[in-house]
Amino acid sequence: MKRFKFNNIKEVLFSIKNKNFDRNFASLIGLSYSIDEGEIGGYSFEFDEDKLNKYSFLFNFFDVDQIGLSDEEFKKIVETILLFTSEDIKPTEIKKILYEKQLKELECKFNKKIISKEVYNSQVNKYID
Secondary structure, eight states: EEEEESSHHHHHHHHHHHHTOOHHHHHHHHHHHHHHHHHHHHHHEEEEEHGGGGGGHHHHHTTGGGGGHHHHHHHHHHHHHTOOOSSSHHHHHHHHHHTTTHHHHHHHHHHSSSOOOHHHHHHHHHHHH
16 A cells, blocks of 8 residues: 655645546545545555645645636646745635636636626635635
8 A cells, every 4th residue: 555645735736646646645635634434446645734734725726627628727826836936825826726727717707897806806705715
């Protein structure tokens, strides 16, 4: 059984990159974190909860939300987040990357006056807050 200990979000992302952006592996990490199960799928995962708790949305993304993406889109998201130099990446910045497509669609609707400023702000906050 292969063991992984994640002390920060960069270690999680690098482990996914080192597994050739294996989405099944990413899903196992997300599932393990979400259900608080250390051993899953032939791997043993340990998480520094204090440092990773603010990224729980990212583990949900790995487990569930990445399903609708292509392999290339998934790889681009992981690589883009890895471009941040700090080990303590702000959750808001990651959410902007994860939901870039949805945020652009909202901006387009707002600019075309399809939705009001209030609806726009409310929907943006739904994604990044």
